[in-house]
Amino acid sequence: MKILHTSDWHVGKVLKGQSRVEDQIKALASVVEVAKAERPDLVIVAGDLYDTASPTADATRIVTRALSALRSTEADVVAIGGNHDNGPALDALRGWAEAAGIILRGSVKAPTDHLLTGETRDGEEWRLVALPFLSQRYAVRAGELFDLTAAEATQTYADHVARLIAKLAEGFGDDAVNLITTHLTVVGATMGGGEREAHTIMGYAVPSTIFPASAHYVALGHLHRAQQVPGPAPVRYCGSPLAIDFGEEENLATVSIVDVSATTTAKVRDIPIEGPTPLRTVRGSIDQLSTLDTGDAWLRVYVAEAPRAGLREEVQALLPRALEVRIDPRMLPEAGAARQRVERSGRSPGELFADYLSQKGHVDEATVTLFNELHGEVVK
Known part of the structure; x- marks a missing residue:
């Protein structure tokens, strides 16, 4: 049979x-x-x-x-x-x-x-x-x-x-x-x-x-x-x-x-079994991603760039079929790296937030500015 x-x-x-x-x-x-x-x-x-x-x-x-x-x-x-x-x-x-x-x-x-x-x-x-x-x-x-x-x-x-x-x-x-x-x-x-x-x-x-x-x-x-x-x-x-x-x-x-x-x-x-849309993972910097021909595949993207505000939107503008956008782990600080203890006393929320971003490897002035604006609106 x-x-x-x-x-x-x-x-x-x-x-x-x-x-x-x-x-x-x-x-x-x-x-x-x-x-x-x-x-x-x-x-x-x-x-x-x-x-x-x-x-x-x-x-x-x-x-x-x-x-x-x-x-x-x-x-x-x-x-x-x-x-x-x-x-x-x-x-x-x-x-x-x-x-x-x-x-x-x-x-x-x-x-x-x-x-x-x-x-x-x-x-x-x-x-x-x-x-x-x-x-x-x-x-x-x-x-x-x-x-x-x-x-x-x-x-x-x-x-x-x-x-x-x-x-x-x-x-x-x-x-x-x-x-x-x-x-x-x-x-x-x-x-x-x-x-x-x-x-x-x-x-x-x-x-x-x-x-x-x-x-x-x-x-x-x-x-x-x-x-x-x-x-x-x-x-x-x-x-x-x-x-x-x-x-x-x-x-x-x-x-x-x-x-x-x-x-x-x-x-x-x-x-x-043939016919369904393939799934594909791609990696690279913004410049490298801009040169890729990914066809009709649904994409998972690992971006080889330091984290910054608007990065996800840049990637999705280049690759509209990107369903998932992540920072390439190699671009992040090493897991378990020693962190300098932040002294909170006498420091503004904006300064503390900037230190936090720095610890996470996400140094971006635009994000800090946005935080300060939103914090200012909340505490008015």
């Missing part, structure tokens, strides 16, 4: 105040084009369809249309909730999804709800453990649904997830392709740059050994960099089809195409 594995769409993401709706539409349109060309039997969307738990109507429209378009390729489509998604809200869409032939699993319920079965166009059977993201707070509650003992309920987050997957994988057999999809951090994997830190710390990390050797492929979401993780079965993150922020600008936006059968090892191909 052939599987298209995608994840971490983050529809509705706004970058430094800039809407990226058009880029998200282009990225998902490219994913659909890959599905049309590859004709997979199964599409797995491994969580984080949305960027927030309260998506806008436009974001909901984009996601539902993308899922419908993937289903129109005649592939079975399964999508699970991620840590950015509102699981119960996704479950509320299950009526629409079932009518459209799409399987949604937003939050963890009874075991029977999470072991899915199907058949390819050629009659090959598959089984899929579809486990949405679990927060630590809900891990114990989910365990109760799976009839864990009191002793088991006091285990770590990794233990909880391992027991849930083991329970669901009891339905695996030699007569079908056995698959798992879930949304979490696996120990040893490399961060992609844009994941929510609270859900990538070690308290949320699980070892790849929680996945059974009987699984033919494990389709993961959450880390935005495409990568294989060593484990008892093929364990893979497909990456995100769109760079979420500047921390991901070096990531290759991809989806994974997996060829596998009940008797053969999974073979994976990463297919690049």
